[in-house]
Amino acid sequence: MLRGVNRVLVGAAGVVLAGVGVAVLAGAFDLQRRWGFTLPSGWPFDGPRDVLLSRAARTKWRGAGWWWPAVIAGLGAVVLLALWWLLAQVRRRRLRELVVDCGDGEEAVLRGRALEEAVCAEAEALEGVERAFVALEGRRGAPEARVGLTLAPHASPAVALSRLDGEALEHARVSAGVGRLAVSVRVRAVRHRAERVG
Structure with a gap:
């Protein structure tokens, strides 16, 4: 809107x-x-x-x-x-909670912050990812995720994005019971200061 x-x-x-x-x-x-x-x-x-x-x-x-x-x-x-x-x-509106269909006609409520933390922890566990940031936005029935990844200097962005989508975000889709999770990812690399050797 x-x-x-x-x-x-x-x-x-x-x-x-x-x-x-x-x-x-x-x-x-x-x-x-x-x-x-x-x-x-x-x-x-x-x-x-x-x-x-x-x-x-x-x-x-x-x-x-x-x-x-x-x-x-x-x-x-x-x-x-x-x-x-x-x-x-x-100010962007963060998603407070998601409604999860339990499959038996009942619904459960999943806190948005809990899902953000879980996806963030799983993303930071991926090889080459130094830090991650995850924010859920949108509506309860149609969530959207903003993800920020800070990659190590040796990491491949293509590999990191592929594993993020195939692992962390796929687990989020399954656990939240949403067929589609729109995601925007911002990737940046860690910059280390040059040190004098000698």
Whole structure:
């Protein structure tokens, strides 16, 4: 859902900024007189010497008692929405629990943290893997895993990924009772400092 909200917000902001930019440039370069078209009658900026907001428009509502509270409330709402959006980018929802079908008509609840720890321990036991990080996201019925692997300098990434998928992640799929577990893996190698020999 967050990905869809991001696309809508970025798309809407892009359309508004592009439209305003094109209209301002059309007025600044006096394109309507050069090319023979007209801008809407209410558009305030239709020539190179015009300004977007005249002095009268900028000071029109200053004397009204509701003006400054409305401005402050509007800016406060914009700031709160921007903070909410920023926090939503940083914070990803971790999966608290998964529902496991026991096969006899009953269901069990598996804690997401327990499955993360089990997959992480099994991944770190693989040859060539120095450290591992596992986070479960998504919905209870359709979990997704983010995996981070730190490989030893001698390790082969292809072998490590193959064994991760065939062992640790396959065991997670079977134990959680999910047919499909979407996984994104980030691999990096350990960097050792060069030491002076001599």
